[in-house]
Amino acid sequence: MSAFDDLLESNRAFSETFALGGFDGIAHAGVAIVTCMDSRIDPLAMVGLKAGDAKIFRNPGGRVTPQALEALVMGVHLLNVQRILVVPHTRCAVASNSEEELRARVAESAGVDAAWQTFHVVRDQQASLAEDVHKVQSHPLIPATVEVGGFIYDVDSGLLEPFV
Numbered sequence: 001m002s003a004f005d006d007l008l009e010s011n012r013a014f015s016e017t018f019a020l021g022g023f024d025g026i027a028h029a030g031v032a033i034v035t036c037m038d039s040r041i042d043p044l045a046m047v048g049l050k051a052g053d054a055k056i057f058r059n060p061g062g063r064v065t066p067q068a069l070e071a072l073v074m075g076v077h078l079l080n081v082q083r084i085l086v087v088p089h090t091r092c093a094v095a096s097n098s099e100e101e102l103r104a105r106v107a108e109s110a111g112v113d114a115a116w117q118t119f120h121v122v123r124d125q126q127a128s129l130a131e132d133v134h135k136v137q138s139h140p141l142i143p144a145t146v147e148v149g150g151f152i153y154d155v156d157s158g159l160l161e162p163f164v
């Protein structure tokens, strides 16, 4: 028995009907999505895509971090990405807690001091989104021919609200 047995069993069933073997790994729909790690978000399904269609980069808050930019540059030049969506969401923990609040909650759970841990909280979600879209648009290795859009995903309605 391992902690992963149930998941590995599901994986064997998944493999039985697996159809992506030998797939080239490009984004077939030409799409990349930067979004939050939040479990309420299904980034492919929310825009009608499926496995193989898009590059997905996720982190707390759906922020355009240096690592997100690395992924987007690779996506654009090597993996067929032509449209980029930056998608933070409503009721995001990263945008609704202060750094101190998150540290306090984690410290309480961990039972040890968490004051040294950064969480990169978002104070103003719309301002951060505008800044993140600008980071992508102004990146020297992302050409102007690539469409970049900012959207806020509503985790209660499933709708994407165009923002930038």
Ligand SMILES: [Zn+2]
Residues within 6 Å of the ligand: 036, 037, 038, 060, 061, 062, 089, 091, 092, 093, 094
């Ligand atoms: Zn979130």
